[in-house]
Amino acid sequence: MSGAQLSSPTTATTRRRGLYSERAFYALALLSIILPLAMLAIMLLGVLKNGGARLSWDFITSYPSRKADHAGILPGLVGSLYLMGLTALIALPLGVGAAIYLEEYGKQSRMSRLIEVNIANLAGVPSIVYGLLGLGLFVRILHFGRSLLAGASTLALLVLPMVVLVSREALRTVPRGLREAAFALGATQWQTIRQVVLPIAYPGILTGAILALSRAIGETAPLVVIGALTYITFVPDGVDAPFTALPIQIFNWVSRPQKAFIVDAAAGIVVLVLTMLILNGVAIYLRNRLQKRAS
Amino acid sequence: MRIQRIFVGALLISGISACSKNAADAPGASSANEAPAPADTAAAKPAAPAAPAATVIALDGSSTVFPITEAVAEEFQKTNSAKVTIGVSGTGGGFKKFCAGEIAIADASRPIKPSEADACKAKGIEYIELPIAYDGLAVVVNAKNTWAKSLTVDELKRLWEPAAQGKITKWTQVRTGFPDKEVHLFGPGVDSGTYDYFTKAIVGEEHKSRGDYTSSEDDNVLVQGVAHDPNALGFFGLAYFEENKDTLKLVPIDDGVDTNGKGPIAPSGETVANGTYQPLARPIFIYVSKVAIARPEVNAFVEYYLKNSEKLVKEVRYVPLPAHAYELAMARYKKGVTGSLFNGGSQVGVTVEALLARE
Numbered sequence: 036m037s038g039a040q041l042s043s044p045t046t047a048t049t050r051r052r053g054l055y056s057e058r059a060f061y062a063l064a065l066l067s068i069i070l071p072l073a074m075l076a077i078m079l080l081g082v083l084k085n086g087g088a089r090l091s092w093d094f095i096t097s098y099p100s101r102k103a104d105h106a107g108i109l110p111g112l113v114g115s116l117y118l119m120g121l122t123a124l125i126a127l128p129l130g131v132g133a134a135i136y137l138e139e140y141g142k143q144s145r146m147s148r149l150i151e152v153n154i155a156n157l158a159g160v161p162s163i164v165y166g167l168l169g170l171g172l173f174v175r176i177l178h179f180g181r182s183l184l185a186g187a188s189t190l191a192l193l194v195l196p197m198v199v200l201v202s203r204e205a206l207r208t209v210p211r212g213l214r215e216a217a218f219a220l221g222a223t224q225w226q227t228i229r230q231v232v233l234p235i236a237y238p239g240i241l242t243g244a245i246l247a248l249s250r251a252i253g254e255t256a257p258l259v260v261i262g263a264l265t266y267i268t269f270v271p272d273g274v275d276a277p278f279t280a281l282p283i284q285i286f287n288w289v290s291r292p293q294k295a296f297i298v299d300a301a302a303g304i305v306v307l308v309l310t311m312l313i314l315n316g317v318a319i320y321l322r323n324r325l326q327k328r329a330s
Numbered sequence: 331m332r333i334q335r336i337f338v339g340a341l342l343i344s345g346i347s348a349c350s351k352n353a354a355d356a357p358g359a360s361s362a363n364e365a366p367a368p369a370d371t372a373a374a375k376p377a378a379p380a381a382p383a384a385t386v387i388a389l390d391g392s393s394t395v396f397p398i399t400e401a402v403a404e405e406f407q408k409t410n411s412a413k414v415t416i417g418v419s420g421t422g423g424g425f426k427k428f429c430a431g432e433i434a435i436a437d438a439s440r441p442i443k444p445s446e447a448d449a450c451k452a453k454g455i456e457y458i459e460l461p462i463a464y465d466g467l468a469v470v471v472n473a474k475n476t477w478a479k480s481l482t483v484d485e486l487k488r489l490w491e492p493a494a495q496g497k498i499t500k501w502t503q504v505r506t507g508f509p510d511k512e513v514h515l516f517g518p519g520v521d522s523g524t525y526d527y528f529t530k531a532i533v534g535e536e537h538k539s540r541g542d543y544t545s546s547e548d549d550n551v552l553v554q555g556v557a558h559d560p561n562a563l564g565f566f567g568l569a570y571f572e573e574n575k576d577t578l579k580l581v582p583i584d585d586g587v588d589t590n591g592k593g594p595i596a597p598s599g600e601t602v603a604n605g606t607y608q609p610l611a612r613p614i615f616i617y618v619s620k621v622a623i624a625r626p627e628v629n630a631f632v633e634y635y636l637k638n639s640e641k642l643v644k645e646v647r648y649v650p651l652p653a654h655a656y657e658l659a660m661a662r663y664k665k666g667v668t669g670s671l672f673n674g675g676s677q678v679g680v681t682v683e684a685l686l687a688r689e
Contacts (some may be wrong), residue, residue, distance in 0.1 A: 099400070100400075100404055101401040101642075265418040266403060268404075292549070292567070292569040292570040292647065293573055294573060
């Protein structure tokens with residue numbers, strides 16, 4: 036007589052069945068993380084295999100050239116970094132501000148619901164449309180010219196809905212009770228937002244910022260529309276300078292007939308991915324540090 | 331001051347880009363410089379959009395002409411302190427900026443259209459049209475294709491004209507004797523100057539062709555398409571064939587005119603330049619704004635362009651004009667002859683020298 040027979044057969048079956056579904060779900064969950072990671076790995080290995088040999092300090096610090104083995108990605112890289120910085124500077128304060136207004140100050144009116152629906156819709160508008168808007172608004176009407184500032188403003192518009200949506204979600208996760216406690220202690224609404232709500236919502240907001248900027252760094256179409264260049268042999272010296280960006284340079288190389296340029300394109304993709312990883316890494320580090328401080 | 335933290339992320343990210351300002355020493359994003367000052371102050375006062383120094387020579391236009399202009403710009407900047415910038419917004423996009431006075435020189439893979447010429451006129455922009463090279467369009471088939479050893483212009487027309495849509499689907503319909511296999515067509519997208527020229531030369535009407543073919547703006551995609559499909563036929567710039575000789579086969583073209591070479595002729599540097607590979611060889615151009623050449627650096631650039639094209643064009647795998655044609659073009663430039671040699675449309679079967687010599 037073993038111990039197993041002592042327990043009733045039904046509970047054993049249920050438990051076994053529970054165990055099976057537990058295992059099945061675990062396997063499914065594991066698969067759904069492995070699949071995308073494997074695809075990403077295959078892609079990365081592919082570009083590394085193709086472009087790895089071209090990756091060097093020279094490649095990163097050289098200007099484009101008609102000779103594929105002398106061509107470098109410097110203007111694209113610097114242009115993209117500038118764009119990211121400026122886009123963050125424009126989109127984050129605006130987006131977080133809008134989210135705070137909608138979530139903390141705004142009343143549930145028909146108007147605010149209309150704004151909400153429109154922001155959600157804007158998040159789905161194709162990027163080329165933002166490019167055309169940027170061309171009309173920033174380049175022509177506001178006379179930014181075909182400059183970094185016009186590019187960054189356009190990208191900021193493009194990611195703004197995403198920043199607003201994610202920031203609102205983050206603000207919503209802050210328990211109502213905390214706000215009420217702050218009010219009970221005599222804090223004003225601004226003090227409550229500043230000292231109670233934002234510190235808790237901050238990690239969520241940063242996650243949104245990471246997603247938004249990752250999208251912005253890969254955009255080509257809106258930048259081409261507002262007049263980003265393809266060949267430029269100097270780095271921008273101000274926000275009013277002409278510029279190019281990594282994806283534009285990569286696209287140009289991919290469409291050249293010579294195989295050597297395709298290799299350059301692969302190396303350019305590695306640089307783009309690395310840049311994104313580093314930017315995200317910094318943001319995630321920051322998020323974790325602030326998360327610790329907030330708790 | 332906790333509120334400031336919310337901006338720390340933004341500032342840090344921009345700080346990284348700011349530290350790369352002095353790009354020569356730190357262009358990599360690796361150093362997380364925490365001083366966000368430069369980008370910060372820069373964004374704080376979005377300065378007036380003054381043109382960045384007069385020494386920038388701005389060009390824009392065709393992606394076909396881009397490699398040549400890039401090569402010239404690269405060499406030119408070794409001897410001259412002026413900075414050359416090149417955009418690629420297509421021939422049409424380039425003319426739009428050119429006629430708005432935004433750029434000094436437009437790269438064009440076809441002559442200026444009447445509507446574009448009118449736009450320039452309205453803005454008072456006079457231009458000098460300078461042919462700088464030939465571009466041959468290659469008609470190619472898969473390497474396994476054993477039958478299409480040559481095609482006539484009429485056969486190509488039968489295959490590509492709008493009326494062929496849905497009807498001409500087999501190789502045997504192109505020429506009796508060809509196998510009873512489906513024919514799969516590949517070509518550049520309808521926005522490209524290459525498409526415009528091909529339709530003008532083969533179908534007879536610019537911008538008119540059947541719609542049921544596989545199109546791509548990226549010629550390498552077309553190369554892959556034809557290389558992997560034994561029944562395929564496609565057309566694109568000659569340079570793309572030369573880089574993929576092992577997977578593609580060139581189809582010699584017979585234009586039925588014996589005065590410029592009898593029988594089917596395959597494109598090559600020689601047949602494109604001497605006018606025997608017709609009608610699929612076309613001149614490509616730069617359009618120079620007359621106002622802009624008052625600037626000495628622009629003038630120097632254009633003269634450098636014409637003087638060095640022969641060597642550089644060959645290097646980037648296009649077909650140079652005969653030396654004599656560059657001299658004629660230089661004479662045209664020096665005289666400041668404005669307007670177009672083409673009266674608003676591509677002319678098929680005329681060499682550039684003949685046109686230039688008419689002046």
